[in-house]
Amino acid sequence: MLRTRFSDALKESLRAKRQRELATVRLILAALKDRDIAARSKGNMDGISEDEILQMLNSMVKQRRESIELYEKGGRDALAQQEKEEIEVIQGFMPKQMDDSEVSAAVQAAIAEAGAASVKDMGKVMGLLKDKFAGQMDFSKASGIVKQHLG
Secondary structure (H helix, E strand, O other): HHHHHHHHHHHHHHOOOHHHHHHHHHHHHHHHHHHHHHHHHOOOOOOOOOHHHHHHHHHHHHHHHHHHHHHHOOOHHHHHHHHHHHHHHHOOOOOOOOOOHHHHHHHHHHHHHHOOOOOHHHHHHHHHHHOOOOOOOOOOHHHHHHHHHHO
C-alpha cells in the first residue's frame, strides 16, 4: 500500500511541479530501495514490510529534526526550513502521530504487559512499543518516558 502511495505521489508531484515534494519522495524511494536490497541478502526477496517502511520513515523524520536543530544553531534558517518541508512530506505517508498523553498511556500498558520492574527491562518494553506502534510514535520520546517509569 505505501509503495503505491510513493509512486503515485512521485507522479503527482512531477505533474504539479512541486520540487520539494518530488525530491523528498525520491529520497524515500532511494532509501526504500536500499533497504529492499539489504533484505535480499537475508533471503527476503519481496522487500521490507509495511512496518519496516514506517520505521524507515520515522528514522528519516528523526534525522531531519536533528538536522533542523543543528541548522538553527548555525544560523542556517533556509536549510532548516527545507528540512521542515521534507518532514511534512514524509509525515504525509505516516499514520497519525500519537500525542504525549497517548504515548504515556501506551508506555504504561507496555510496561504492564512486559512485567517490567527496572531499567534492565527497558529493551522488552521498547520492543513491544515498536511492534505495536511503528510509525505512530516518536520512540526517542517514548524511551525517555519508559526510563522515567522504570527508574
